[in-house]
Amino acid sequence: xxxxxxxxxxxxxxxxxxxxxxxxxxxxxxxxxxxxxxxxxxxxxxxxxxxxxxxxxxxxxxxxxxxxxxxxxxxxxxxxxxxxxxxxxxxxxxxxxxxxxxxxxxxxxxxxxxxxxxxxxxxxxxxxxxxxxxxxxxxxxxxxxxxxxxxxxxxxxxxxxxxxxxxxxxxxxxxxxxxxxxxxxxxxxxxxxxxxxxxxxxxxxxxxxxxxxxxxxxxxxxxxxxxxxxxxxxxxxxxxxxxxxxxxxxxxxxxxxxxxxxxxxxxxxxxxxxxxxxxxxxxxxxxxxxxxxxxxxxxxxxxxxxxxxxxxxxxxxxxxxxxxxxxxxxxxxxxxxxxxxxxxxxxxxxxxxxxxxxxxxxxxxxxxxxxxxxxxxxxxxxxxxxxxxxxxxxxxxxxxxxxxxxxxxxxxxxxxxxxxxxxxxxxxxxxxxxxxxxxxxxxxxxxxxxxxxxxxxxxxxxxxxxxxxxxxxxxxxxxxxxxxx
Numbered sequence: 014x015x016x017x018x019x020x021x022x023x024x025x026x027x028x029x030x031x032x033x034x035x036x037x038x039x040x041x042x043x044x045x046x047x048x049x050x051x052x053x054x055x056x057x058x059x060x061x062x063x064x065x066x067x068x069x070x071x072x073x074x075x076x077x078x079x080x081x082x083x084x085x086x087x088x089x090x091x092x093x094x095x096x097x098x099x100x101x102x103x104x105x106x107x108x109x110x111x112x113x114x115x116x117x118x119x120x121x122x123x124x125x126x127x128x129x130x131x132x133x134x135x136x137x138x139x140x141x142x143x144x145x146x147x148x149x150x151x152x153x154x155x156x157x158x159x160x161x162x163x164x165x166x167x168x169x170x171x172x173x174x175x176x177x178x179x180x181x182x183x184x185x186x187x188x189x190x191x192x193x194x195x196x197x198x199x200x201x202x203x204x205x206x207x208x209x210x211x212x213x214x215x216x217x218x219x220x221x222x223x224x225x226x227x228x229x230x231x232x233x234x235x236x237x238x239x240x241x242x243x244x245x246x247x248x249x250x251x252x253x254x255x256x257x258x259x260x261x262x263x264x265x266x267x268x269x270x271x272x273x274x275x276x277x278x279x280x281x282x283x284x285x286x287x288x289x290x291x292x293x294x295x296x297x298x299x300x301x302x303x304x305x306x307x308x309x310x311x312x313x314x315x316x317x318x319x320x321x322x323x324x325x326x327x328x329x330x331x332x333x334x335x336x337x338x339x340x341x342x343x344x345x346x347x348x349x350x351x352x353x354x355x356x357x358x359x360x361x362x363x364x365x366x367x368x369x370x371x372x373x374x375x376x377x378x379x380x381x382x383x384x385x386x387x388x389x390x391x392x393x394x395x396x397x398x399x400x401x402x403x404x405x406x407x408x409x410x411x412x413x414x415x416x417x418x419x420x421x422x423x424x425x426x427x428x429x430x431x432x433x434x435x436x437x438x439x440x441x442x443x444x445x446x447x448x449x450x451x452x453x454x455x456x457x458x459x460x461x462x463x464x465x466x467x468x469x470x471x472x473x474x475x476x477x478x479x480x481x482x483x484x485x486x487x488x489x490x491x492x493x494x495x496x497x498x
Contacts, residue, residue: 022238024269027262027305029067036238036265037068038231045108046073046222050155050195051080055182057198057220059161061352062310064224066199066438070157073197082153085113089163099169103134107141110156123295135173142181142194153193161200162208179215203346225357226259226364235268242275249275252287258365260352262307263295270294296370308371315350322385322426324348329377332369336360387413391429405433406440458459 022035030037041059041468046069049056058066074084087109092102104126111117124144129137146154164171178196185191196215204216211217227235232250239246249271257263270290271278278286294302303309315324322337323344331337331354334432339359348354348361353372363369381388386407394403410433417430 022241024238024265025274026266026269027063027307029071032071034190036235037072038065038227038234038261038264040065040225040227040231040287042069042222042224043072046177046197047076049220049222050197051082053153053195055190055196056222057161057204057216057219058224059198059200059202059204059223059350060224061350062201062314063307064262064352065261066224067159069224069259070159070197070199074155074157082155083150084155085110085112086157087113087157087161089160092163094166097167098298099134102167102171103138103174107138110146112142114146114150114154119149121146126143128330131258135174135177138174139177139180143188147190147194150193150226151234153195155195155197156198157293159199161198162202163200165202165206170192172208172210172213175215176210176213179218180191181214182218200318201350203350224293226257227254227261228259229254229260232264233391235264236270238272239275242272243278244350248283249287252284255284256291256366257288258355258367260365260367263367264364266307267291267452291367292370293393295367299371308368311351311353311368311372315353316380318347320344320347322381324351325377325381328372329351329381331361331363332372332374336362385426386416387429392424393431395425401432402438404436405430406437410434410437 024036077084092105181194182192208214229250236246253267257267299308327344327348339361353368354361397403
């Protein structure tokens, strides 16, 4: 297997590759995406960041355009999400289509939009597609919408928009022109996050395009950049793939590192030399060396998740056991979207050795303490054999319950919090029972005291009566004695 050198070869780390970039690596997804869109299928490419989605879009658009397909590309990051109204969003979508297809010379969006103010926004989009776009463009049309996950930040729902895409496909039976129109969505999200209504979603009639990492047979375009420095570029393919797992961003980055220093590679020691290169320039002090940001992006995506605690627990299981079965739980899907793990033969595994070295057990322990306010108490409770004395109480329990609201927690966390709550309730009941017993005791003592008081009062009354009688007798005797005298 030989590689043909390319003049003025430059590795590009990050960002969309130009359509003619020599470093573009062809994958099976390229052919799947192209063939599906050619056939008029609705396609979606939903994957982790920096997996080559935008570059795939650029390359596929170029291939389609050479076949006479009109391609409109809309990047939702350019439309925005902050303080945006539904009207602005829908009109921006139409504006993006018009701009991409150079239709402003024959179509005035502002005037047209004002004419249909009485209609809903999605109805105006529908009318634009039906009465303007399909009339002005006679060839097949593909509308690419990139960064579709941006819609999750909008202050309004877009269920009607995705239902509209589905309706465009359903309308093909009635209006043949709609066979010329298709859509492609790209982003970092899941179909269920975008739209949960299974009856209206387009994703159950569309085709998912799966992006995977590079393999050995696909690396020749990247090997071209090494030819000016070594006649044996294939010697570093396997060592590079060992560390990057074929992850596009990391693979481009390591190839560039190798190209910059390949003249120093000892003969016959490619594996150890690449390992030292990766360790020195990527793994060691990775926070400072992560330029452009890649590892930091993964960390930020994880730590900003409301399911961070559960994701850490799940990732810790993957790291410890090497592979765990796929169950397509929301947490597993979210962890896959971070890029940290990949699907492999119905199991999850860490995507590559660079991730395993950076996001290691020590990293997990560092964040697992900050992610969960009661982690130390939980671990101590489990290690003690579930000693009730180690359960949360009082303010600590209230803070833990407040933190756990709206979070997806592991089963042992639920068990710990419920046990803590039950234990606190038992202690409250015990306190109340003790208080009731003390109250009953006080009542009994008061009743005894009252009885004694009543007895004393009766004795006092008798004594007073006796004293009064004696006094009367004395007075009478005194009077008698006085009268006799």
